[in-house]
Structure formats: structure tokens, C-alpha cells
Amino acid sequence: MLSLTTSLVPLVLAGLLGWTGSVKLFSRDTARQAPKTALARMLRSSERAALVLRAVGAGELLLAIGLLALPASPVPGTATAALGAGFLGYLGYGRVLAPESSCGCSANEDTPITWRAFTRAAVVLAGGATAAVANGAWWSTLVEQPGGSLVFLAVAVVVLVALSVDLDRWWLLPLRRLRLRVWGHPFFGSERGDRVPVAASVELLERSLAWQTASPVVRSGLLDHWEEDGWRILLYSGVYGTRENARPVSVVFALDATASRDTPDDPAVRVGFVDADSGEPVAQKMLNAVSSRRALPTVG
Structure with a gap:
């Protein structure tokens, strides 16, 4: 098993580096993604970052060719291990310098640097060290042990896909959508009579x-909530009156605690206004005098 793993690691690394190198070198997205990477912050130039990404991509392609053509030579494996070590150093510095930026590892992702990027770089380092001591050719192993080779390659592909953030749209997002279809959206009540989350009521x-109707008076987000006799009470703060006559008011909404967007009929919503200082209800005619807030202008 050890000899099988050692022999096939160059093939796995060649596939990984061939893919990431091709994307960096030939993809049009490289220039578009470069400003979002930590490399652009380090070099203080998006143009230089794009050039470095393409140069690294070319180097990865050369290493992939070397790993495929010279699997028994220690040179491609040693160079790949050095590349993995360089990736780890870059990721560590980039995480400190620009934690919100992407790594640009495949020039095709927008997510910040996470443990998955570090793990994949560590895999490149360890794989390169393993490939440097490989004795046999990967094609001989495929012929001599086809069953074990296919299992190893399948596991390796699964691991690398799981560590590649830019491939999430092909497997992770569909899994999340399937989970929502099976177990339902957390904002929706799964059964009639189930209480929905507060965020769904809001x-x-x-x-x-x-x-x-009440929005001209409301001046805050949700302050408090509780349930009473099947009603969900939502508390906001507001202001009625103008200028020197302005007074604080508590705006209280009540709606069915089981109502959601899936409820067939529009749920009944009750609203009340209470003077925040005196605790007395505010007359509707006083609220009618509150002017509507002017909408912000839109562009276009």
C-alpha cells in the first residue's frame, strides 16, 4: 500500500497543479480576481499581483509536466515541496495582513483565507516530499494494481475537491439546497401550528x-419580543410629534407566532403605540399628524 501511495502521489499532484496552474495562467478571471487577493495588498498593485499569479501558474504547469513525465526523479517532487512551503508562508502572512482577502490559489475564488487553503498547501508540501522519494512510475502502478489505484485516486480527488473553496458551487451548494428541501428552510414553519423563529416573524x-402604516413612527430595530396567548409580541421604539413637541413612543406589534411566508392567508397584525414616559396609549389622531419619512433618492 505504501508503494502504491508513493507511486501515485505524483499523478495526484500533477492533476492539482495542472488545474490551478492553467486557471492562473490562461483564465480571464485572473486579472479580475487579482485586486481581491492578499497578494495585491502585499505588492500594493493589482497589475503586479496579476503578473505574479500568472507566473506562479506557469511554474505550476511546469511542475505538473515534470511530475507526470519524470515521476522517479527527485527534482519535480522537491520543487513541489518547496512550492507548498512557499504557499504556507504566503497564506500565513496574507492571513495577518489582509484577513478579508482571498488567497488567489486558483484565481477563481472570492472567499477569505481559511483552514482549507492552509490544509491544501500542506498537502502540496507533504505530497511533494513523498514524490521526491518515489521509486516507481505511476503508469506501472496503474497497470499492476488497477483496483487499489482507482480507490486511492478517488479518495484523493474527494479530499482535494473538499479543500478547494472555488469548487463549492459544484458540490457544497447543491448539498445545502438539498438539505433545505428535505428539512425545510429555518425561516419557515415545518408543520402547521409550529412556532417559527423570531426572524421569520420580523x-x-x-x-x-x-x-x-406604522413605519413613519418607528425609529429602531427590534428591541424585545415575547409570546402571550399564541401571539408573538414585537417591541420597537419610535417618535411622534415634531421638533420641541417630539416624544418617545413604544411601538408594539402582535402577530400569530406560527405564521410564516407559507401561511395561506395574510396573518392578522395588531399594532399599538404607548407613550414611553407616561405609559399611556397614544391617540391615533396624534399619530396621524406624523409626517412620513422622505425616501432616499435612487440612482438611475
Whole structure:
């Protein structure tokens, strides 16, 4: 098993470096993604970052060719191990310098540097060291042990795909969508009579006519919430009156705690206004005098 692994590691690394190198060197997205990488922060230039990414991609392609053509030579493996060590150093520095930036490892991802990038770089380092001491050719191992070779290659592909953030759209996102279809969205009640999360009630409230009517008075986000007799009570703060006559008010909404966007009929929403200082209800005619807030201008 050890000889099989050692012999096939160059093939696995060649596939990984051939893919990432091709994307960096030939993809049009390299120039577009370069400004989002930690490398651009290090070099203080998006143009230089794009050039370095393409140069690294060319180097990865050369290493991939060397690993495929000269699997028994220690040179490609040693160079690959050095590349992996360089990746780890770059990722560590980039994580400190620009934690919100992407690594540019495949010039095709927008996510910040995470443990997955570090793990993949460590795999390149360890794989390069293993390839440097390989004795046999990978094609001989494929012929002599086809079953074991296929199992090893399948496992290696699964591991590398799991460590590649830019491939998430091909497997992780579909899995998440499947989970939502099977277990339902967390904002929706799964069964009639189930209480939905508070965030779902807030979303439903903000789509209601009651919210549109009371919004000129509301001046805060959700401050508190509780349930009473099947009603979910949502508390906001607001202001009624103008200038020197302005007074704080508590805006209280009540709606069915089991209502969600899947509820067939529009849920009933009750709204009340209480003077924050005196605790007395505010007359509706006083609230009617509150002017609507002016909408912000839009561009276009």
C-alpha cells in the first residue's frame, strides 16, 4: 500500500497543479480576481499581483509536466515541496495582513483565507516530499494494481475537491439546497401550528400593511419580543410629534407566532403605540399628524 501511495502521489499532484496552474495562467478571471487577493495588498498593485499569479501558474504547469513525465526523479517532487512551503508562508502572512482577502490559489475564488487553503498547501508540501522519494512510475502502478489505484485516486480527488473553496458551487451548494428541501428552510414553519423563529416573524411583519402604516413612527430595530396567548409580541421604539413637541413612543406589534411566508392567508397584525414616559396609549389622531419619512433618492 505504501508503494502504491508513493507511486501515485505524483499523478495526484500533477492533476492539482495542472488545474490551478492553467486557471492562473490562461483564465480571464485572473486579472479580475487579482485586486481581491492578499497578494495585491502585499505588492500594493493589482497589475503586479496579476503578473505574479500568472507566473506562479506557469511554474505550476511546469511542475505538473515534470511530475507526470519524470515521476522517479527527485527534482519535480522537491520543487513541489518547496512550492507548498512557499504557499504556507504566503497564506500565513496574507492571513495577518489582509484577513478579508482571498488567497488567489486558483484565481477563481472570492472567499477569505481559511483552514482549507492552509490544509491544501500542506498537502502540496507533504505530497511533494513523498514524490521526491518515489521509486516507481505511476503508469506501472496503474497497470499492476488497477483496483487499489482507482480507490486511492478517488479518495484523493474527494479530499482535494473538499479543500478547494472555488469548487463549492459544484458540490457544497447543491448539498445545502438539498438539505433545505428535505428539512425545510429555518425561516419557515415545518408543520402547521409550529412556532417559527423570531426572524421569520420580523420578516413577515415588515411585509405587512401594518408595518407600512406604522413605519413613519418607528425609529429602531427590534428591541424585545415575547409570546402571550399564541401571539408573538414585537417591541420597537419610535417618535411622534415634531421638533420641541417630539416624544418617545413604544411601538408594539402582535402577530400569530406560527405564521410564516407559507401561511395561506395574510396573518392578522395588531399594532399599538404607548407613550414611553407616561405609559399611556397614544391617540391615533396624534399619530396621524406624523409626517412620513422622505425616501432616499435612487440612482438611475
